[in-house]
Amino acid sequence: MSLKLYADSAFTSPYALSVFVALKEKGLSFELETLDLDAAANKNPAYRSQAITGRVPCLVHDGFALTESSAISEYLDQIFPAPAQRALYPTAPQDRAVARQIQAWLRSDLAALRTERSTHTVFYQRAERPLSAAAQEDAERLLAAAERWIQGSHLFEDWSIADTDLAVMLSRLVMNGDPVPQKLKDYVARQWQRDSVQEWLKRINR
Template structure:
């Protein structure tokens, strides 16, 4: 490990699902890190000093000494390779094909299902905001998400691959965009997402978010 703790830059409101993913990854690894907030509403991510850390000017960004890395999935892969199991909690399955599938799920959740992300933004997840019913495009995306998750998860499954992985958190966030808004979701998937929400590392992030919103 580096001599000094890692630095993790996240959004000041603690509502970025990608910042949440990086925070959970570090927390699960039990790695010391300092937390820095970046006010995206004031566009502080475009300030020159932040651009030196993140050339893409996005959160999250991980600082490891002079090395900086953005994009939550890249951060998780970096941490898992640098601090592997069994000495540290694994963020990805050990079986090659399961690891590839976890990365596929992460990439899909980040690149597809845009109508869900637009119509059920993270303000719905973290602030309990209510929005209009899903549009035709939104319902189509929801049906696609539900169909895929139904195949991936057996009845009563706690995890995608037998044991927890960072892909479980990412999938739970997307499912909770619907579940926490009250949109129709099969009980199997709603229960799975609720169980993921109770994981201690996730609860630590939610506590920070509530404190930032003045509800802690």
């Protein structure tokens, strides 16, 4: 069996981070290859021949290539199921649906916040400007939803990949000093300390 993960060379993609964490949490061995997105390496024909959408992350499993991080994490959970490997999603149908809802929402909404508090400001240089009205509205919606979802150490009874995704989104505010309730700051800190996330952070070239 062979697994290869393509990620961005700056290690700022929250989606590549999500798949990296999923693989680490599963305890799977994989090769990591990075692409310089600033140099448009993802548009190289050789890469596009595997990753049809030309995006990162891309996971190649025994010749089968798949992009889009949430699709990859669901694939990994099916191909390498619990209890042999850690589950990435809750087993209860409603909880699993909520986890997928959270992932889909974080990837499709909150555009102003994602623009003004890019992950570059999380991992490298902090933002210098306050949030615009549109980004502040996004932040308020994010915080309100997170307050309702997070009831303990995790979103559900045990950790799920949605915890990593939500923590990264909240980190856009936390790391830039924007107002965040202490409960959510504590949640982010707990998620940030997971070994799988720490393995990613070691690759950040500050």
